[in-house]
Amino acid sequence: MEFPVDVLSALPDTISVIKPRDLVFVRGESEKQKSLRLIIDAMGEASAAAQDLKTIITTTHKFKESKHHLYVIKDQQNTYVVGILKVGRKKLFLVEEEGIQYEVEPLCILDFYVHENCQRLGYGKKIFETMLENENVEPHNLAYDRPSEKFMSFLKKYYNLANYTPQPNNFVVFREYEFQELDKSPSKAARRLSQPYDDCTTPRSRTMPRHGRCSSLPVSPQSTSASYASVSATTLTAPPTESYIQAKRNIINLNQEYRRQMLYGSNPLV
Ligand code: ACO
Numbered sequence: 110m111e112f113p114v115d116v117l118s119a120l121p122d123t124i125s126v127i128k129p130r131d132l133v134f135v136r137g138e139s140e141k142q143k144s145l146r147l148i149i150d151a152m153g154e155a156s157a158a159a160q161d162l163k164t165i166i167t168t169t170h171k172f173k174e175s176k177h178h179l180y181v182i183k184d185q186q187n188t189y190v191v192g193i194l195k196v197g198r199k200k201l202f203l204v205e206e207e208g209i210q211y212e213v214e215p216l217c218i219l220d221f222y223v224h225e226n227c228q229r230l231g232y233g234k235k236i237f238e239t240m241l242e243n244e245n246v247e248p249h250n251l252a253y254d255r256p257s258e259k260f261m262s263f264l265k266k267y268y269n270l271a272n273y274t275p276q277p278n279n280f281v282v283f284r285e286y287e288f289q290e291l292d293k294s295p296s297k298a299a300r301r302l303s304q305p306y307d308d309c310t311t312p313r314s315r316t317m318p319r320h321g322r323c324s325s326l327p328v329s330p331q332s333t334s335a336s337y338a339s340v341s342a343t344t345l346t347a348p349p350t351e352s353y354i355q356a357k358r359n360i361i362n363l364n365q366e367y368r369r370q371m372l373y374g375s376n377p378l379v
Contacts, residue, residue: 110151110155110307112147112148112151112189112191115140115144116148117188119140119141119145120190122216122238123183123187124180124181124183124239125181126181127145127181129174129175129176130174131171132146146169149169149172149226151190152190153168153220156193156221166195167220172195177195178196178240179193179194180194180195180236180240180243181193182236184227187290189202189224189227191227192221192223192227193221194237195218195220195221196251197219199214199217200213201252202254204277205288206274207364208341209293211288211289212293213288213289215282215286216244216250217254221260234263237267241255248267248268249268249286250283250286254280255281262314263296268286271283365371
């Protein structure tokens with residue numbers, strides 16, 4: 110995307126990292142901040158259009174209020190802005206392959222865009238690699254906010270990432286993601302405790318309403334019954350009331366039987 114030379118000069122390097130504090134001003138916006146604003150808003154708008162998004166997710170206004178990092182790449186001659194990559198941490202509830210729920214705060218890929226005229230020329234790889242090094246993170250330990258098919262193809266090609274467990278939100282976390290024992294969500298413990306007693310045989314996917322926004326997510330080759338749900342609507346953590354009560358009753362009966370046998374043995378007259 111073309112910008113006047115003085116606007117472009119706000120980006121010192123071929124790949125520059127913009128942080129929210131770079132845009133904060135007290136006594137009026139500086140020339141550099143004005144230039145950054147023009148670049149961010151134009152690239153954010155182009156990204157949203159390329160992804161068919163209803164709202165623009167990268168604007169100077171939103172970025173200033175965030176803790177995100179925005180990587181911006183120029184072409185080799187430093188004459189155009191070619192692409193952007195926005196990352197930031199988010200608290201997420203994620204479910205791993207075996208159904209255990211974790212509460213994690215991974216670095217997330219929030220917006221990624223390379224100008225249409227420059228796609229498939231290696232710019233995406235260049236900016237992505239710079240981000241990995243700068244943020245000190247491996248691609249398999251990132252969470253991806255509703256990646257497009259092009260992005261999925263990119264991740265498969267360069268990092269062999271393809272298989273993921275469908276999540277109760279818009280994020281894709283690949284099977285290779287390294288969950289930490291400490292991150293196990295407490296709600297998961299509650300769910301586990303309920304399992305030996307209840308007769309909850311309903312697959313979780315059937316208890317989670319589908320999330321409209323997720324329908325365009327590419328389906329993982331390994332996940333044949335991919336279904337997605339909004340976090341607020343998920344029933345993952347709540348034990349079914351009926352079976353929970355039944356489980357409680359079973360425990361009480363067992364305890365009574367145990368006490369009776371301790372007192373009277375197996376005398377049939379008692
Ligand atoms: N169709 C399919 N795959 C594509 C396409 C395309 N039009 N463009 C790039 N790719 C993938 C392919 O794997 C391609 O390898 P190939 O050419 O051998 O098939 C690889 O990316 C090329 O790698 P780069 O040249 O390094 O990537 P590029 O500079 O094209 O950037 C990006 C990749 C950012 C996904 C770019 O294609 C783009 O901006 N797409 C439109 C917007 C988009 O979908 N962004 C991701 C949104 S999801 C999110 O932000 C979390």
